């Protein structure tokens with residue numbers, strides 16, 4: 001694929017909260033496109049999915065930051081994510097961006113069921129079956145490639161299908177890492193609701209600006225990296241292992257964070273390197 005200035009930008013459910021944030025993001029994205037960047041967007045929707053499940057009286061269960069997804073939860077996730085997708089596409093088009101919204105399945109992403117994960121809670125190991133949660137194994141066809149080459153901005157929500165067409169919920173960070181490497185992106189940016197990895201855990205304020213793979217292992221072992229940050233750091237490592245040159249985590253609520261990091265090289269967010 002022509003990878004010139006392709007960047008993968010992933011935003012989470014809490015990082016752009018409400019139309020104000022989304023419109024500011026759209027304006028910032030338009031600015032990056034003007035400077036020659038070709039973005040591919042992947043988004044999550046964790047908090048919105050949890051809220052909708054609770055509204056319907058459904059139990060929200062997670063393990064190692066990943067949602068345990070039964071058939072009913074999958075249906076809610078798909079519905080909520082496609083709603084966020086449509087709202088995002090509308091906002092981008094409002095700023096003159098030629099955005100096209102698709103599910104990962106529609107974009108050609110091929111999944112397989114994720115094997116059970118081993119988690120350690122209070123020193124006790126448990127093996128948890130996540131049910132309809134997928135791992136990404138391939139991107140089939142060249143829809144994505146053609147979309148980017150023609151100047152459109154794919155906006156992808158992370159519901160993927162296996163070879164038999166069975167649908168899976170995929171963590172959006174995991175999805176982002178795979179799409180980034182498959183599209184030859186020169187950078188992956190994960191916009192989240194925190195300013196990066198926080199050294200003292202999620203309630204602290206000290207940002208770790210640069211971290212290596214080994215540093216990540218240490219913070220996981222110390223219990224500093226937990227919850228949604230776990231799949232996020234794994235996604236960063238995965239993208240780098242698969243030759244994505246630059247990976248940043250930034251606070252999506254901080255104005256202009258993408259341009260400040262990618263173009264201004266400001267010391268904000270967390271940058272992951274192999275070390």
Ligand SMILES: Nc1ncnc2c1ncn2[C@@H]1O[C@H](COP(=O)(O)OP(=O)(O)OP(=O)(O)O)[C@@H](O)[C@H]1O
Pocket residue numbers: 011012013014015043044045046047172173191192193194196197198199200201202224225226227228229230232
């Ligand atoms: N050491 C840490 N530093 C920063 N955040 C942490 C840390 N450990 C755990 N977290 C949690 O990780 C969260 C980010 O992951 P989360 O999955 O909730 O959001 P997201 O990936 O941006 O959104 P979505 O899952 O909707 O795509 C933070 O809000 C914070 O609560």
Ligand SMILES: [Mg+2]
Pocket residue numbers: 012044046172173228
């Ligand atoms: Mg997440």
